Amino acid sequence: MKAPVKTTISSGTAVGEGEGATAVKVVSSLSKKMAEPGGLTVAAIERRSHERLLSHKHDAMQSVERAVSELEQRTAGALAEPDPELYRITSQMLDLAGFFDTGPLYDAGYSLCDLLDVMQSKGRWSPDAVRVHVRALRMILGDNFQMTPHSTSLLEGLRAVLEHARKA
Numbered sequence: 001m002k003a004p005v006k007t008t009i010s011s012g013t014a015v016g017e018g019e020g021a022t023a024v025k026v027v028s029s030l031s032k033k034m035a036e037p038g039g040l041t042v043a044a045i046e047r048r049s050h051e052r053l054l055s056h057k058h059d060a061m062q063s064v065e066r067a068v069s070e071l072e073q074r075t076a077g078a079l080a081e082p083d084p085e086l087y088r089i090t091s092q093m094l095d096l097a098g099f100f101d102t103g104p105l106y107d108a109g110y111s112l113c114d115l116l117d118v119m120q121s122k123g124r125w126s127p128d129a130v131r132v133h134v135r136a137l138r139m140i141l142g143d144n145f146q147m148t149p150h151s152t153s154l155l156e157g158l159r160a161v162l163e164h165a166r167k168a
Helices: 029-035 042-054 057-075 085-097 104-122 127-142 149-167
Strands: 006-009 021-024
Touching: 057 085, 057 127, 085 104, 104 127, 104 149, 127 149
Parallel strands: none
Antiparallel strands: 006 021
């Protein structure tokens, strides 16, 4: 490795009038490591990263399935009052789903979070609007997260429900 380089900047240049400054190039351990020959290409690193991420997909999708089941259980009753756990469950589901190609599921879950936010901020509760979103999540799971004409229609319907809640 090369020795650190010292550069003196003359007074009155980029630093300030009447002052001199010394710039020192710091050689960090990371820059030393990166300067060594060998290693992996960026493409190889991306490939490995993607493979390792996919190794977690099965477990993540099981967690998504459990989250949708829990949402279904929580929305099966009368739902006279807002349930703050609905947002938490949906948000955690989105945290996992965002790492993988879950197609329309992510959009439907995000719409549910938006709906819950809107209802809370307006002080209006619509259990039917929440149930529609939860049912849509279940249907999208049934379509194996694929964007289909059916899921496209579902997402359009969810957008309409959300827009209605915003205007109410």
